[in-house]
Amino acid sequence: MEKIYVDPLDPHYILELDHIWIKFGGLIALKDVTFKVKKGEIFGLIGPNGAGKTTLFNIITGVYRPTSGKVFFDGDDITDLKAYERVWIGISRTFQNIRLFKNLTVLENIMTVFHFKKLQKWGPFFVKFLDIFPYKWWEAGLALPKFFKFEEKLEEYALELLKIVGLEDYWDWKASSLPYGKQRKLEIARALATNPKLLLLDEPAAGMNPQETSELMEFIRKIRDEFNLTIILIEHDMKLVMGVCETIAVLDHGELIALGKPEEIKNNKRVIEAYLGEAI
Amino acid sequence: MNWYLRIRKLIQKKFPNNKFLHRYFGLIAFIIVGIISLFIGNHVNEFWQRLIILSAIYVIMAVGYNFSNGVAGQFSLDPNAYAAIGAYVAALLTMSPETKENVFILEPVMKPFDKIQLPFLIATLIGGLAAAFSAFLIGIPSFRVRGDYLAIITFGFGEIINVIANNLVSLTNGALGLKGIPEYTTLAWAIGWAIFSVFFLWHLTNSQVGRILKSIREDEIAAEATGINVFRWKLFAFTLSGFFIGIGGALFAHYLTTISPQVFTFFLTFNLLIIILIGGLGSIVGSAIAAVLFTFAFEILRVFEEGIHIGHINIPPIPGLRMVVFAILLIALMIFRPQGLFGDKEVSIK
Numbered sequence: 279m280e281k282i283y284v285d286p287l288d289p290h291y292i293l294e295l296d297h298i299w300i301k302f303g304g305l306i307a308l309k310d311v312t313f314k315v316k317k318g319e320i321f322g323l324i325g326p327n328g329a330g331k332t333t334l335f336n337i338i339t340g341v342y343r344p345t346s347g348k349v350f351f352d353g354d355d356i357t358d359l360k361a362y363e364r365v366w367i368g369i370s371r372t373f374q375n376i377r378l379f380k381n382l383t384v385l386e387n388i389m390t391v392f393h394f395k396k397l398q399k400w401g402p403f404f405v406k407f408l409d410i411f412p413y414k415w416w417e418a419g420l421a422l423p424k425f426f427k428f429e430e431k432l433e434e435y436a437l438e439l440l441k442i443v444g445l446e447d448y449w450d451w452k453a454s455s456l457p458y459g460k461q462r463k464l465e466i467a468r469a470l471a472t473n474p475k476l477l478l479l480d481e482p483a484a485g486m487n488p489q490e491t492s493e494l495m496e497f498i499r500k501i502r503d504e505f506n507l508t509i510i511l512i513e514h515d516m517k518l519v520m521g522v523c524e525t526i527a528v529l530d531h532g533e534l535i536a537l538g539k540p541e542e543i544k545n546n547k548r549v550i551e552a553y554l555g556e557a558i
Numbered sequence: 559m560n561w562y563l564r565i566r567k568l569i570q571k572k573f574p575n576n577k578f579l580h581r582y583f584g585l586i587a588f589i590i591v592g593i594i595s596l597f598i599g600n601h602v603n604e605f606w607q608r609l610i611i612l613s614a615i616y617v618i619m620a621v622g623y624n625f626s627n628g629v630a631g632q633f634s635l636d637p638n639a640y641a642a643i644g645a646y647v648a649a650l651l652t653m654s655p656e657t658k659e660n661v662f663i664l665e666p667v668m669k670p671f672d673k674i675q676l677p678f679l680i681a682t683l684i685g686g687l688a689a690a691f692s693a694f695l696i697g698i699p700s701f702r703v704r705g706d707y708l709a710i711i712t713f714g715f716g717e718i719i720n721v722i723a724n725n726l727v728s729l730t731n732g733a734l735g736l737k738g739i740p741e742y743t744t745l746a747w748a749i750g751w752a753i754f755s756v757f758f759l760w761h762l763t764n765s766q767v768g769r770i771l772k773s774i775r776e777d778e779i780a781a782e783a784t785g786i787n788v789f790r791w792k793l794f795a796f797t798l799s800g801f802f803i804g805i806g807g808a809l810f811a812h813y814l815t816t817i818s819p820q821v822f823t824f825f826l827t828f829n830l831l832i833i834i835l836i837g838g839l840g841s842i843v844g845s846a847i848a849a850v851l852f853t854f855a856f857e858i859l860r861v862f863e864e865g866i867h868i869g870h871i872n873i874p875p876i877p878g879l880r881m882v883v884f885a886i887l888l889i890a891l892m893i894f895r896p897q898g899l900f901g902d903k904e905v906s907i908k
Binding site for chain 1: 581582585757758759761762765766767769770772773776777779780781782783784785786787788794
């Protein structure tokens with residue numbers, strides 16, 4: 279496939295990966311991965327098991343540092359930002375195995391997220407932290423009126439968000455007692471609560487039946503339009519990927535082997551080889 | 559739904575327009591409990607009065623300890639260190655220069671402390687701040703590890719403080735300890751501080767701060783993926799819990815009037831751990847109630863040590879039998895209610 283050159287200043291792209299390599303000891307998990315994600319698109323990341331898809335997610339969200347290469351987000355180099363700082367600038371994710379705050383209620387799961395700071399650009403660096411925590415900790419401890427006022431406001435916001443994802447009837451349920459599909463939705467809602475620009479979904483349809491999967495497709499489109507998001511999703515369910523994604527990247531053994539529209543990917547020889555094996 | 563939520567719902571139904579009552583019913587309840595215990599404490603003999611003071615001190619330390627152990631879920635084993643730091647610092651600040659001169663027979667007191675004498679409240683606060691600062695310092699390296707490793711590291715720190723207290727003679731008077739500490743911890747001080755700490759930490763647990771700490775307890779990776787600076791918040795919880803334990807230690811010193819390193823051994827940690835397990839990890843009100851139950855049970859179970867006479871059967875007095883009975887009660891609790899009396903249920907303000 280043709281070589282892609284990253285231009286960090288291009289305003290049409292929200293995420294740009296520039297020659298990412300990552301090695302774990304002797305194992306090369308990602309080999310020179312370079313691609314760009316357009317603003318507002320739904321981008322699919324597929325590939326056989328062990329191809330490095332989740333590793334790539336972990337690099338984008340800052341769980342791992344790449345051995346070499348750079349990550350650009352919205353025109354800024356974010357390679358050195360920590361995982362929680364990347365949430366502050368607008369990258370949010372869900373997990374392959376659902377990671378909710380299990381013993382907290384649905385409402386609390388959402389409310390927990392309304393706390394973070396905003397990173398601001400100053401010259402080439404992110405420096406200024408704009409704290410949007412609603413009140414200081416001692417104001418909460420002393421139970422000043424400000425605390426109660428904001429507490430009520432937070433609850434309102436959280437309920438509003440729950441209404442959008444259709445979980446408002448479950449607000450006082452324990453997160454762990456929700457049915458599986460609803461837990462997935464709650465995790466997505468929690469990711470949305472951080473007010474992201476880029477949302478990464480790691481196998482959102484895992485363990486869902488066809489009915490739930492097609493509902494999920496609608497849901498993903500809906501939140502993209504409603505929240506003005508760019509979505510990257512890892513998925514094994516080809517029906518969902520082909521149905522919802524506008525661009526698809528295929529990874530195999532840590533290498534990017536194809537990138538393009540769903541129709542192109544379907545007929546790509548290397549992709550078929552990666553999934554089915556070579557013809558003898 | 560827990561019992562406290564029910565009370566709140568009832569209040570909202572009875573007084574739909576009284577916003578003050580909706581918001582501060584917890585404070586009002588705590589103050590009423592405080593006034594009642596003050597009243598009781600002033601009308602019983604000195605034995606029971608001292609027991610009430612002791613239980614109030616345990617309440618302060620237990621809720622502080624539960625804040626880092628239960629709410630933030632960071633299993634640490636060094637509250638004895640913070641209690642010791644709070645106690646020694648506050649005691650050194652309140653003792654009069656003459657007493658210090660008489661007490662420190664091995665070596666004279668270290669320089670700034672030999673002349674200083676401060677009022678009780680300020681000394682207590684400084685003791686608490688010193689404990690908080692040491693918690694902050696120990697937290698920085700400790701929170702590189704989690705779970706069992708954190709418990710081991712903090713356990714080590716508790717022991718280190720004990721060794722330091724034994725050997726830093728010019729500050730702690732070594733194994734002889736400090737004697738002649740003025741007996742400032744009255745019923746009112748102890749209960750006042752206890753109410754303040756329960757009130758403060760209870761509100762904090764039910765606020766955004768508490769939710770963040772609970773989310774760290776539930777799932778650290780997910781917490782980080784929602785923009786929580788896990789390390790900073792853990793350190794915050796640890797420091798704040800160190801402050802309250804330090805306050806408890808300072809009051810403890812002015813209650814005993816004599817402190818030595820033997821007071822702040824691992825047994826203190828162990829007692830606090832039992833208290834927060836009885837009350838339920840993560841429940842502030844639960845651990846406050848458990849602290850009172852624990853202190854009183856410890857005294858009331860003395861009955862078993864006095865020997866039992868039933869008809870012709872005479873069981874001679876056995877010292878230490880109450881500990882056995884206490885252990886059996888604990889085992890029963892762990893079997894029938896492993897999550898503690900209150901579980902992690904907490905009262906919430908909505």
